[in-house]
Amino acid sequence: MSLSATASGLVLFHLSLTVVQSQNHYGVTYTSTQICAVKGSTVVIGCSFKYPSRVNVLKRVWFTKENNYNPEDLKTDPVYAGRVLYSPQWKSCTLTIRDLRESDSAVYKFRFETDRKDFTGLPGVTLTVTALQVHVDTSSYPDWGTLICQSSCRLHDRPSYIWYKNGQKISTQSDQYWYTDYLNPSDSYSCAVRGHEASTSPSVCVRGVSCNRVNYSNRSICAVKGSSVNISSTYNSYESLIQSTSWFRSGRGSEDLREDSQYAGRVEVIETERGRSTLRIRDLTESDSAQYHFKFKTQRFEWKSSLPGTTLTVTDVQVSVSTGRKLDCVTRCNPYVSSYVWYKNGQQVNGASSSSYEASYDTSNSYSCALKGIEDFHSSLVCINGERCNRVNYSKRRICAVKGSSVDISSTYNSYESPIQSTSWFCSGRGSEDLREDSQYAGRVELIETERGRSTLRIRDLTESDSAEYHFKFKTQSFEWKSSLPGTTLTVTALQVKVSRIISVHESQTEVELKCESSCSPAGRLYFVWFKNNQFMVEQSSYQDLFNPGDVISCAFKGHEDCRSASVCKFTSL
Structure with a gap:
């Protein structure tokens, strides 16, 4: 029997064959044996199962690890935390996996346990996750080239492609897996499958490595509320001298995050080597969840891409009380941890490192969990029976x-x-x-x-x-x-006034841009107010003006004008 795979979210190829394993009225049916999907996309693996009447199903498990009789449930595997979903329909065993990684390539099997016997559907479904790559072929013409969008596994019959040049969609190109163009050494190219533009290939130069491009180390990052995160990119320009670099986030124009009051005192741009930039954000809040982009400026142009940047999801950690005394440590996404820490009445429980924990019968106890390595950012304490416990x-x-x-x-x-x-x-x-x-x-x-x-x-x-x-x-x-x-x-x-740049120096005056700096940022999107010789001047993140020798400048957060910085006189020596 020939059926199409139940697969979506960029499932690119499947072997059109339904696999049924059945034994004494027990059976598992997979709607495909092989699936090829692109990194970063979502896959749905179609599955159904049967069992005799008067039999009660106790548990449903998808797994890739352990032997067939002692499987590790994907839902409790930290590698898949926040990315897998089992079908809510009881006789359906369809599996959904989001944000695919190349390491997800494996054979997936379904097993169900009943009050009579257990049954595993063999041989399972082989999932191959591929990253798209652009290959440049210049063998036909020296100044022209054919670009080919390649994958490590076979795509379905006729997928439709999108091509990007210098980070911008090429409006005139066809939807083929190849694209021919005149090769300018400053240009970079990338490709994607139509409908799944978030899963683009890395940008490549057509000649050598000196072209205008930005590539991100991670397309998505999950981090815990209150912690810190590093978001990195590599970049280069056809022009040798890059004058400035900066990071910005979607939905806020292209404002440098170092100038954004929401991030005041929390962001740092680190460039320890040429061609690599890292944005570090400290003390993360859920409102920091966004897509982050990098841009650079040369003497002649500013370069930024319309391609996806790095999507950051900030999650808190929560204890979920399920049936009986079973507790689960859950997050909205997976911060790539392999073990957990549990607390009982505010004290660490030795030896408890699983995502689940069995609570005691004493209902006066409270419980909390954290991710190993970032214990400072634990969940709230919860009671297992109502609100009456010590917490x-x-x-x-x-x-x-x-x-x-x-x-x-x-x-x-x-x-x-x-x-x-x-x-x-x-x-x-x-x-x-x-x-x-x-x-x-x-x-x-x-x-x-x-x-x-x-x-x-x-x-x-x-x-x-x-x-x-x-x-x-x-x-x-x-x-x-x-x-x-x-x-x-x-x-x-304590706020401090710092000179960020000297614009011009005159005989009796100096034009200067000033910054108001603090070691942290009060909650909310606050703005700075500026005072010159004790008179209010302007409300903005920086202050640019002509200053006379002896002028006294101070700054404050708006709404906290009584708590100004120390007054400074910076201009007698300029």
Whole structure:
């Protein structure tokens, strides 16, 4: 019987043969035996299964590893975390895999377990994941060439292609896998299969390596909220001298992220070698999820591409309470970790490294999980039975505040035992002394509890020495409860005015561009305001003006004008 594969999201080739394995009324049917798909795309592997009536199915598993009788479920394999989906229809065993990688190439098998017997569908489905590559053939004519879009496995009968020249779609080209053009050594080319433009080939030069192009090390990156990420690209220009480079994100024009107030104090561009640029973003928030692009400028032009850049997805970590006492550590995407860390009542559980954990029968306990290697960014603590367990969760893991201002640090809490007799805040490195009793904070701290189960620590007139990690604890009649998990880290920043560039020097005046710098950025998309000789001048990220010797300049965050930078006089020596 000849049937087409149930496959989408750039499934390029399949062997048109339905494979049925059946035994005593048990069976698995795969709608294809071989599938070729492009890296970065989505594949759907069609599958159905049968079993006798009066038999109960207990479990459905897709696997590539282990032997047929002890398979490792793809849903619990960290390599596939956040990328696999099993069909919700019970008699369907269709498997979906997103964001394909070349390492996903394997033989996939389905197994189901019943209260009578277990059954595995053999031989399975062979998936080959290919990356597109452009090959340049100049054998026919010296100044003309044929570009060929190649893959490592056979595509289906007549896929339609798209070609790009210097990062821009070629509107006049046909939809063939080849394209002929006059070869200008400054040009670069890339190809994709129509409908799946996000999975383009790397850009290649047609002659040598000196052409205008940008290639990204990763098309997609998953990172945990609060952590840091590096996004890298390689680039080169046909013109030897590149004057400037920068990164920007989709949906925000092409503004340099170093000038974007949302990223103030959190971004850094690293260029340790020629032709490679890395954007580092610290203290990630979910609003940082976006597609990031690189561009460069020469003396004659600015070069940027319409091709996809690197898509960053920022995820938080959560504990999911499933049936019974089984807990799962889940994320929206896979940050490429191989093991997990579990916490019980804020203390690490030794030997627990799987994505799942069996909770104890004691419902007073709370649980949290983290990804191995980035334990500082753990999930919120959860109870396994309602809301009554011992736990503390912080509203924010990190806070940036301006020197001289005030800050509120909040937590929610509850106890299995009631009533709670007392609550207090303390900071790391100073024992667990109540901050209201600490002489460093005398007259500056206040504990606010306007509703049950929520506590807010307010610190006024902040100093840079207040930068620390703050924790909450409570006491009942029989115990004191505090956690070894990270609390809220406060960074107090003092603004500084820096000269970013000198534009021109005159006999009595100097034209200068100024930047307002801080070690971190308060929450929100804040803007700077500028003062010259104590008079408000302008509201923008930088300040350019003619300055006289003796002019005094300061800056502040908008809304925090009372907490200005130190006044500076930079112009007597220019």
